[in-house]
Amino acid sequence: MLGDAGAQVVRLSDVTQTERQRRQLAEREIELNEQNELYRGVIDASFGFVFRIDEQGRFTFASPSVAEFLGYSPAELEGEPVSVLLPNEATVERAWDEIEPIFDGERNLVQDFPLETKAGPTVFTDVRGVPIYRGSVPADERTTDDIVGIQLMVRDATKRREREGLISVINRVLRHNMRNKMGIITGYAGILEGRLSGEDAEKATKIKDTADQLLDLTESAQRLDEYRELSPELEPIDIAPMLEDTVSELRMQFPEASVTVDAPDTVVADTHERLKTALWEVVENAAKHGGDPPDVEVDVTVTEAGVVIAVRDNGPGIPEIEQDVLQSTVETPLVHGEGLGLWLIHWIVTSLNGELETTAGDEGTTVTIRLPKTS
CATH class of the missing domain: 1.10.287 (Helix Hairpins)
Known part of the structure; x- marks a missing residue:
């Protein structure tokens, strides 16, 4: 009898433990559902729809909102290759060119990427891709071998x-x-x-x-x-030859100008060749609007934060309204500049992840370009 009673106690204990586990699983499922709803809300607010693809380039998931945009239901796309949404072979090749770096662990953003709808017309999208790692591997131990797919977050850019x-x-x-x-x-x-x-x-x-x-x-x-x-596409470049060419051109076009340069023999910054256009706009503006005769000083310094290029002239200064346009980066009927040179400089410098500053005083104007340090 005691043996039967002991077995009964064990069986009741098993039932109790099983019930506890069942309740924990149910609570965990509710928690995951709440997290998923929050996640879906963030995605819906930021992107039109979401795809996931496996290593073979086949859809493993499509968010419900894809139906409104492309005409396919998620069930129609799951298991299909990405090529089903691509209008031609050239686009397929481009897609894989963009996908492969993600399988190497990189994130990628592609703008104006064409997708073909179920009805036939082509639409254009911005696509952000991130790798999906095997969930059983801790985040600090993940390698590219643990990537099992890609998540693509898509926004309508048509x-x-x-x-x-x-x-x-x-x-x-x-x-x-x-x-x-x-x-x-x-x-x-x-x-x-x-x-x-x-x-x-x-x-x-x-x-x-x-x-x-x-x-x-x-x-x-x-x-x-x-x-x-233009995107940054930055790389370490010695800008000393670029600066030398710019100053030589300035001296040829403005022989009456006095041009002095104080710069190291080598100046390496994370930048792009289009910086030369911004440099020319700055020094040309200094020569055109400097004093009589114009006096242009170019100082280049290398700091822990990056490279600083300061161009000074002896002119009357930049009109306040021009500086207002640059500071706000917005034109209105009451705030607008007469020229686009400063706009061009601003646009290029900011596209290079740099900063532009203008200061005007009694002795002239200084335009300062700050470029990020080399990685």
């Missing part, structure tokens, strides 16, 4: 692409027409300048100079359009 395409066309047409018309004005103003004398010749010169300024404006607008979507 309307932005259409809007930017329209803006680009308008800009090209306006620049083309402006160059043609200003060329005619400059030509006739030059003829009048040579034939007239006194106050009339001065007026012709004013017309010609104003037309030249507008032509410079169209050229700056073109360069802004070229650089506006």
